[in-house]
Amino acid sequence: xxxxxxxxxxxxxxxxxxxxxxxxxxxxxxxxxxxxxxxxxxxxxxxxxxxxxxxxxxxxxxxxxxxxxxxxxxxxxxxxxxxxxxxxxxxxxxxxxxxxxxxxxxxxxxxxxxxxxxxxxxxxxxxxxxxxxxxxxxxxxxxxxxxxxxxxxxxxxxxxxxxxxxxxxxxxxxxxxxxxxxxxxxxxxxxxxxxxxxxxxxxxxxxxxxxxxxxxxxxxxxxxxxxxxxxxxxxxxxxxxxxxxxxxxxxxxxxxxxxxxxxxxxxxxxxxxxxxxxxxxxxxxxxxxxxxxxxxxxxxxxxxxxxxxxxxxxx
Ligand SMILES: [Zn+2]
Numbered sequence: 001x002x003x004x005x006x007x008x009x010x011x012x013x014x015x016x017x018x019x020x021x022x023x024x025x026x027x028x029x030x031x032x033x034x035x036x037x038x039x040x041x042x043x044x045x046x047x048x049x050x051x052x053x054x055x056x057x058x059x060x061x062x063x064x065x066x067x068x069x070x071x072x073x074x075x076x077x078x079x080x081x082x083x084x085x086x087x088x089x090x091x092x093x094x095x096x097x098x099x100x101x102x103x104x105x106x107x108x109x110x111x112x113x114x115x116x117x118x119x120x121x122x123x124x125x126x127x128x129x130x131x132x133x134x135x136x137x138x139x140x141x142x143x144x145x146x147x148x149x150x151x152x153x154x155x156x157x158x159x160x161x162x163x164x165x166x167x168x169x170x171x172x173x174x175x176x177x178x179x180x181x182x183x184x185x186x187x188x189x190x191x192x193x194x195x196x197x198x199x200x201x202x203x204x205x206x207x208x209x210x211x212x213x214x215x216x217x218x219x220x221x222x223x224x225x226x227x228x229x230x231x232x233x234x235x236x237x238x239x240x241x242x243x244x245x246x247x248x249x250x251x252x253x254x255x256x257x258x259x260x261x262x263x264x265x266x267x268x269x270x271x272x273x274x275x276x277x278x279x280x281x282x283x284x285x286x287x288x289x290x291x292x293x294x295x296x297x298x299x300x301x302x303x304x305x306x307x308x309x310x311x312x313x314x315x
Contacts, residue, residue: 041086049098053193055170057099058244059083059091066116066246069197070095071190073168076105080188080197081246084118085149091119104128105167108174109155110199110246111184112139112220114148121153130155131163133176135221136184144220175237180230181214183221189238196240201230202259205249214263218308224267225312231260267313274314281310 042063049070050058059068065087069080077100083091095104109117109132117140120130132155139145140154165172173189181200188197200215216222235256243251273279273287285306 041084044087047087047090047094049094052195052242052250056190056193056195057095058250059094061115061247064115064247066110066199067197067244067248069188069195069244070099071167071170071172072100072102073170074102075168076103078106078108078165078167078170078172079104079123080108080244081110081116081199082107082119082123084115085121085151086118088119088122106131106165108132108172108186108188109136109184110186110188110197111182112136112144112154113182113200113217114145114152116199116246117154118149118152120155121151124153124156129157131157131159131165131174133184133186134158134160135176135182136186139182139184139220144217177230177233179221179223179226181222181227182217185230187234187238189240191239194239194241195244196234196238196242197244198234198246198256200246201227201234202243202245202251202256203248204243204245204251204255204259214266214305216305216309218312219304222305222308223312224263224270224309228260228263228267231256231263235260270309270313274310277315279314281306284310 044062044065047059050060052058055072057070057072059070061067061083065083066081068083068091071078077095082088104123104126105128107120107123107128107130109120109130111117112132112135117132117136124130137154137158140152159174159176161176163174165174171191173191174186175189176184176186185199185201187199187201190196214224214227216224216227235253240253243253243256245251270284270288274284279287285302288302288306
C-alpha cells in the first residue's frame with residue numbers, strides 16, 4: 001500500500017492540476033476568470049437553490065461565479081458570498097422564490113475577489129450589513145484585482161481574528177486566519193449544521209476544469225505556505241461534515257485534506273526545482289507550464305502567483 005500511495009496521490013494531483021486533460025487547458029478561464037483581466041459579464045444558466053438542512057441552502061455557482069450559502073433564521077437571512085454585481089437580481093429572485101422572503105440581514109465576503117463580493121454594492125444599498133476581514137475591505141479599496149468591475153464596494157463591517165453572529169437563535173462563526181489564497185480569506189462555520197464555507201481556500205469537485213489550480217494571489221498577500229497552514233487549521237479547529245468551497249461541489253473533510261495535499265505537492269515540486277539556486281523566474285514559469293505541474297500559461301494564476309511563488313520558495 002505504501003508503494004501505491006504516492007502513485008495515487010500523483011494521479012489525484014495530476015487530475016487536479018490538469019495533466020493529460022486537454023479540456024482543462026481549453027477552458028481555464030471558465031473558473032479562473034475571476035482572476036483574469038477580463039471580468040465582463042458572461043452568460044450563465046438560471047440559478048437554483050439546493051436545500052442542505054432545515055435552515056441552510058446553497059445557491060450553486062456556475063462558470064466563474066461563486067457558490068452562495070444562505071442561512072435562514074426567524075429574524076432574517078445571512079448570506080456567504082454574493083456572486084457578481086450583474087447577477088444580483090437573479091440571486092435575489094432565486095432566494096425569494098425558493099428559499100425565504102425574510103429580510104437579508106448580513107452578507108459575509110469570504111474574500112475580496114469580485115466573483116464573491118461583486119454584488120456587495122447592491123446589498124449595501126439595501127441596508128444589509130456586509131462583513132469581511134480587514135484586508136477584504138482594503139483590497140477592494142486598493143483595487144488589487146485587475147479588471148474587477150468599476151464601482152465595487154467593500155464591506156462596511158470588518159474584524160480581526162474571529163467574529164460571531166447571533167441571529168434568530170442561530171450562531172455563525174467567521175474566522176480570518178491569515179494569508180492563503182489571498183490575504184483576506186475567511187471561513188464561515190455553522191455549528192448547528194456542522195457545515196463550513198471556506199471560499200477559495202479549496203476547490204472541491206470538477207477537477208478537470210481550471211478552477212482547481214491553486215491560484216495563489218501573492219499580489220494581494222497570498223501565500224502557499226500560509227494556504228497549507230489555513231487548511232490544517234480548518235481541519236484542526238472545526239467539527240464539520242460538509243464543506244462548501246468557493247466554486248465546485250459540496251465536499252467533506254477528506255476533500256480539504258486532498259486539496260491540502262495538492263498544495264503540498266506544488267510547494268515540494270517548486271522547492272525542489274529551485275533548490276540548486278540557479279533557476280530564474282522564467283525557468284520556473286516554464287517548469288510550471290511544461291513540467292509535472294502543468295500550470296496554465298498564459299494564465300492569471302501565473303500573473304498573480306509566479307513572482308511571489310519564486311521569491312517565496314527560492315533558497
Ligand atoms: Zn478567489
